[in-house]
């Protein structure tokens with residue numbers, strides 16, 4: 001199977017990114033041909049400060065490697081290092097129906113709020129389709145919020161194929177049932193734009209403070225409580241094994257505990273879970289030349305594959321005839 005996914009460097013990665021997507025990248029790198037990239041072109045609609053963008057791309061690379069992406073197993077690269085994808089984007093854009101893009105949620109939500117949207121946001125799903133189709137990807141590991149975009153990608157690919165012959169493979173989203181939409185500290189979807197994130201690499205003290213501030217109800221300590229749908233249990237579920245989760249649920253049903261205790265257990269579970277990645281990250285940060293080499297090699301490998309698919313698409317639609 002060929003696997004591909006991308007992540008925007010619009011802020012530091014949070015638990016939602018990890019449990020919805022990054023954990024899948026790491027699992028799927030074994031036994032599959034896999035491509036993972038830092039979507040800096042997509043981030044241009046959000047980050048307009050060049051130094052900030054450069055810093056965030058660098059942080060993203062360190063974070064992904066520290067979390068377990070292995071450059072010997074997977075190809076890791078920065079989106080803008082593969083110009084073939086932007087070229088392919090134009091081919092897809094030329095046949096992309098406006099109505100299809102108007103229904104996509106990033107653009108639609110902004111417009112509904114009366115906020116000005118730019119062309120980059122409108123065309124965002126087409127660039128994402130090019131990202132995927134350029135590598136003949138079969139599976140795209142993502143959280144639930146990206147499924148609509150992958151459906152658009154399939155529509156664009158199917159319509160291109162219908163018109164020009166079988167050029168593109170049709171990809172499928174891969175979403176994990178238990179973490180398709182990780183909740184944030186306010187119970188809504190964890191998202192940078194809702195300011196409700198707990199970041200993977202923030203100092204443990206800061207993360208702990210955020211956890212301690214998660215709102216809970218004011219029922220007395222003695223009262224038994226239903227663990228289903230409880231925001232703390234929902235987050236603890238991400239880190240706990242089956243026995244630990246069962247013990248927490250039993251505690252809720254029994255009652256006689258304080259939420260402070262649960263929050264402390266959650267904070268400790270998260271610290272333990274990411275402790276090794278914190279160490280690895282510090283080591284990588286001390287060896288920037290190693291990380292640059294990984295990204296350089298990744299871009300070269302990615303360009304080879306994307307170039308092959310771009311030529312196939314160009315030829316199918318009558319371009320690039322001087323090369324034949």
Ligand code: TYM
Pocket residue numbers: 004005006007008009016017018019020021022039042127128131132140141142143144145146149179180181182183189190191
């Ligand atoms: P982005 O950068 O918003 O998010 C990266 C990945 O994290 C997942 N995610 C979540 N999963 C579960 N619960 C959450 N609360 C949560 N928040 C984020 C996202 O679903 C995503 O998988 N458009 C993409 C980037 C992209 C891409 C691509 C992805 C560009 N080209 C090609 C796949 C294939 C995005 O903005 O993800």
